[in-house]
Amino acid sequence: MDARALAALAANPGCRRRALLDGAGIDKSALARALGSPASFGQSQFAIQRGHSFEARVTADRGEALVRLLHERLRDGSPAPAPDGVDAPDLTAAGPQGRTARTALALREATAAGRWALLDHPMVSLDVAGSPAFLEPDAIVVHPDGSWSVVEIKSFPMVDGSADPAKVGAAARQSAVYALALEQVAARVGELKPDGEPGPDGGGAARTARVRHQVLLVCPKDFSNLPTAELVDVRKQLSVTRRQLTRLTRIEDIAAALPEGTTFDLRLADDGRTATRPVDELTDAVDAVDAAYAPECLAACELAVHCRARSRGAGAVESLGRGVRGELGGLTTVEAVLAAALETDAGPTGDPAVDALRRAAALRAEALAAPGAAVCR
Template structure:
């Protein structure tokens, strides 16, 4: 029933766009946005939707970067992942037996559910093998807001002690052993989603009598300096994992959001702009400037927030400081003393700031006004 409802929301013959870890990390960073939760849960292509609305997204990976990333990943995994496993041994488990003969199981199966089951079986078999195992592009599943999200990490390494490590392969460089902190942070948040999905597999296997363990230090593999040679760093994602788990648990279930929509609501890019805009506006959004780097609909939502004078367009810190004042008009009225409770700390701070601004402007005007004339007598004396 829910699958049929989602198909209606996407439009006739519009395929579903699968959720990935990057989208889930962005969704977890803004759990109050019902619009993104519904569109992602229903498999709506937000990039196509944004273009149809006249506010196309301005971010994404170039074709050149995509090809470079694929070429680097292929190099890292060449020869049965020998270099990747060497880096895992060096950075994460130097006391274990060197990965001279590692297993690389075949994870192919029919359909996503088949691949998820095959991945779980391979993880269970590898955990009891006593050696190194490399799972190349395993498929995991994580329930988000009542809908399953299929996730495909670059790789998962199984250590000789049976523990599991997520591997993230990125094409941005590590210069002198360090990478761009912002890019490392984004990779850590993405890896935290995979860790959560692996923990779901571990919990299911534990109920069957196994005792697997998911490591919270992931392996980030990047090019060394300006070469195409791989290097790696161990990144602790415990904080990102805890934040992501908490935020995802706060998401309203997608079917609850869908039930609040008017009958016949559809997000097909083929619809007229007016009808499509009305459908999108029927779902509440929680825009923040951070959305510009994570959501295809950010430019549309920003324009709407500015039109409505929403203070969220100024950023979450500003929104938090303003308390119950949710619009720019309310803020200005409170600052002028025309509205608002004087005992409200936010209102009092605004009025004090307005008074200080008025004093500063009066002082500046006084300094720039011409000196008053001394009269004709002074001119005669000269």
């Protein structure tokens, strides 16, 4: 599960289907294709490659230019990085657990050193619904004062210091997930003496590891291939993500409620490697886990086309949006809404949603009966 998936999950914590599939490492794009409802979003191969080449350019020279860019944006009086003044620790290790441990050690050492350091593609972990998720930020910068900044590198352009707000918002939510995971590392590192031993310090000033709540968003400048950057405040996204992730049901509990033998394997287990599972079987398996579809899923989840069809098929008002769902109170299906609206003989019910629907239906009928209504129709 990556930070993009976690940010989407945090935006829809009531969806057990997504939590289970992501927790089990199911390829949701392949599942959606097998269900006959392929995802209608995602980056093209060309955009992915362009993003990789821009990122490689930004972090070349051991990240010195990137740290200078961050220092320029900060304007907080911290010392500018000297030539060769940015440490770039080696983060190589085996497996995600090994990389996470190596990153934590590098952060601790860099914090104690009191110098600028750039960690290129570190790895941090976050407990999500009882399972660890390993996350790979583009970069983390350690400041001489012991604080840490998340760096997010994107390939969408920044023109005159501003970029597409929807894309910036998505990047902020993703960065907030990294910051949340980093806060757990910072809490373990705590306060360090200059020699790297835990505080309180006897000699020089101690440095306390802490995560900055402004992330550096780096993008191509004005459609060129040159990097530019702006600081983005992610305090709001951080507190929303923190709250939403604690609301997730444990994945073991979701799995325990499934019928015995439920599987999302796209192949038939007993019929060779290439045979594919019938669509009906897969549909039953997916439908066995509760979903919480909302139109926002279309921009965030590979299963959105499938879930939308099921939601519409069931006449669920959720398919009209969370705002509409909230307004309708106890009316959960389109059928129930129409029945309540068209019951014209009865008086006020005391249910604000039902009474409002009846008023709206009466006004509509009145408007349609007026001269010229055929034009409006």
